[in-house]
Amino acid sequence: MxxxxxxxxxxxxxxxxxxxxxxxxxxxxxxxxxxxxxxxxxxxxxxxxxxxxxxxxxxxxxxxxxxxxxxxxxxxxxxxxxxxxxxxxxxxxxxxxxxxxxxxxxxxxxxxxxxxxxxxxxxxxxxxxxxxxxxxxxxxxxxxxxxxxxxxxxxxxxxxxxxxxxxxEAAERTAHRQALVEYFTQHHVQLDEDSQRRLQTNPLRILDSKNPSMQTLIEGAPKLLEFxxxxxxxxxxxxxxxxxxxxxxxxxxxxxxxxxxxxxxxxxxxxxxxxxxxxxxxxxxxxxxxxxxxxxxxxxxxxxxxxxxxxxxxxxxSKSVPESDPVCDVYVLHQGGDTLVQAMIAAEALRSAGIDVILHCPPDGQSASFKSQMKKADASGAQLALIIGPDELASDEAQLKDLRGTGEQHAVPLSGLLAAVVDALVDS
Incomplete structure (x- = not known):
């Protein structure tokens, strides 16, 4: 099609x-x-x-x-x-x-x-x-x-x-208009098609012509300031x-x-x-x-x-366009199943606190490796990566990784996740 x-x-x-x-x-x-x-x-x-x-x-x-x-x-x-x-x-x-x-x-x-x-x-x-x-x-x-x-x-x-x-004002433009009509009528053969049409209807617009061949003629026309x-x-x-x-x-x-x-x-x-x-x-x-x-x-x-x-x-x-802001503060990685459920709960909690979050959603619906997800996280411009895998879920924890500064990664309890993310964003 x-x-x-x-x-x-x-x-x-x-x-x-x-x-x-x-x-x-x-x-x-x-x-x-x-x-x-x-x-x-x-x-x-x-x-x-x-x-x-x-x-x-x-x-x-x-x-x-x-x-x-x-x-x-x-x-x-x-x-x-x-x-x-x-x-x-x-x-x-x-x-x-x-x-x-x-x-x-x-x-x-x-x-x-x-x-x-x-x-x-x-x-x-x-x-x-x-x-x-x-x-x-x-x-x-x-x-x-x-x-x-x-x-x-x-x-x-x-x-x-x-x-x-x-x-x-109107009366001044009328006097100027009459002078323009007289001037351009004397040079009628030099006018292009649009200007010939405007000569009787709106001669002032002839002055606005961008035709290069008419600029010398226009320059010699009566000036409105004189009226x-x-x-x-x-x-x-x-x-x-x-x-x-x-x-x-x-x-x-x-x-x-x-x-x-x-x-x-x-x-x-x-x-x-x-x-x-x-x-x-x-x-x-x-x-x-x-x-x-x-x-x-x-x-x-x-x-x-x-x-x-x-x-x-x-x-x-002029190179005065500012750099684009990152599309999010935190990129959330997971391995599907129960880790997806917890990742989505965590993402919504962070958004409720005013933090911008992208939750990884694989295009094909299949779980992707953390390595490929981390590439997506880095490309997003996010300050932090939040990682919830099966091991983290079993320990009621998440891994928090600094993507823009030290690159350090450490475990934080899910119960204290919001405070840890806020502190990390302030420090970064």
Whole structure:
């Protein structure tokens, strides 16, 4: 019978990689707690209209990458979530989360985009994000950027750079848009197919093109910063002042627009050259128009998100992934029959005391020699081996062997087994 493999671009998390994921998740949990952010979880499947309205219909995500389908029971158009912000805003509006004041929220989980699988870019990928809802000032823009920098520092990542820009407000973007349309219309023959299509619908997205042949043309385009009014400039300068005061290095990138339609004012990305073409590991900014666009009461908001797979790749390159913890403290060996019964009783007693235990279970169901079992015990990373054979059972004893230190082995009474194991683990 032909075997069934995982869907292309959707990967299994194997035990050898679990420790790095757990370490990253613990670090993220500590980070959000340090800044007072609360967790929110939203469904993996949402109405397709949520992302069409939230992300923007003239975006690569909505036009090309979403996994959308019709519910066979009621004909509703549904989509596997391609990002987290739109769903968090939907939940905030639906449950009136900011009725009593602003909220700091964080989320994590799988997202789905139908892209060409490559390093750091998968069809199912995992995202961590934070959303600060109801805050209007530049202080929260700076705070969420400080969170990102603290995360990279705590993870020991090398070569991560912060790029910063401002998209201003709607009227400023309209004036800039008109200038862009005029400029790119004059150079229409140099535009690729995607850019020609976006010229009338969303010319700002042309600046986000990664086509190498268009970079010179894009570099000569009108810059949005030249169209910003006094309030937008003041907001942007205040963000920069707060970052400088906290010794956060950054570069102003006037071409940084992000790939989603809901941003305004501050936008930013963290990039690296260590991951090749997939150089952006996290990004975000302010998205004040989104609450009202999604049908809620107008409210300011900002946030950022990171691809967890990309960060894990960078952790590996930076050699900042900690060594895996042993899978157990004690490995229990036996010879089957009555010794198995006693070994299982001992293992359960140790687990009840908070000690991690692996009980040897032979794959073929047949008793294995102590020599082969000891190889398994050593490979498990356990500190101690607990041996219960027929001789030990007859004497109401067990043998306790130090696997990581002296290698010494001695007999302990079964009645005093827990105390002996605790003492041995403390000493090792």
């Amino acid at each position: 032909q075997k069934i493999n995982a869907i292309r671009g959707m990967n299994d998390l194997l035990p050898k990689d679990a420790a790095a994921w757990s370490y990253l998740e613990r670090t993220l949990a500590d980070l959000t707690r340090a800044y007072g952010y609360e967790q929110i979880r939203t469904p993996i499947v949402e109405a397709t209209a949520l992302f069409q309205r939230g992300i923007g219909e003239v975006t690569d995500i909505v036009e090309k990458e979403m996994y959308s389908f019709e519910d066979r029971l009621n004909g509703e158009q549904l989509t596997l979530r391609p990002e987290g912000t739109a769903a968090v805003v939907r939940a905030s509006i639906e449950h009136n989360l900011i009725y009593d004041g602003p909220k700091r929220l964080w989320y994590t989980g799988p997202m789905f985009r139908h892209e060409r699988p490559q390093r750091g870019r998968y069809r199912q990928f995992h995202q961590f994000g934070i959303e600060a809802l109801g805050f209007a000032g530049p202080d929260i823009d700076a705070e969420i950027i400080l969170m990102g920098q603290r995360l990279w520092d705590e993870l020991g990542l090398q070569g991560v750079r912060l790029e910063l820009n401002s998209l201003g 910003l009014g006094s309030e937008s400039l003041a907001h942007f300068e205040a963000v920069q002042t707060l970052l400088k005061a906290n010794n956060i290095p950054f570069k102003i990138n006037p071409r940084l627009v992000r790939g989603l339609d809901y941003y305004n004012l501050t936008v930013f990305e963290w990039t690296t050259e260590a991951l090749g073409a997939q150089g952006t590991i996290a990004g975000g900014g302010r998205y004040d128009p989104l609450m009202e666009r999604m049908g809620g009461k107008s409210a300011p908001a900002c946030g950022w998100a990171m691809g967890m797979e990309r960060v894990l790749d960078l952790m590996a390159i």
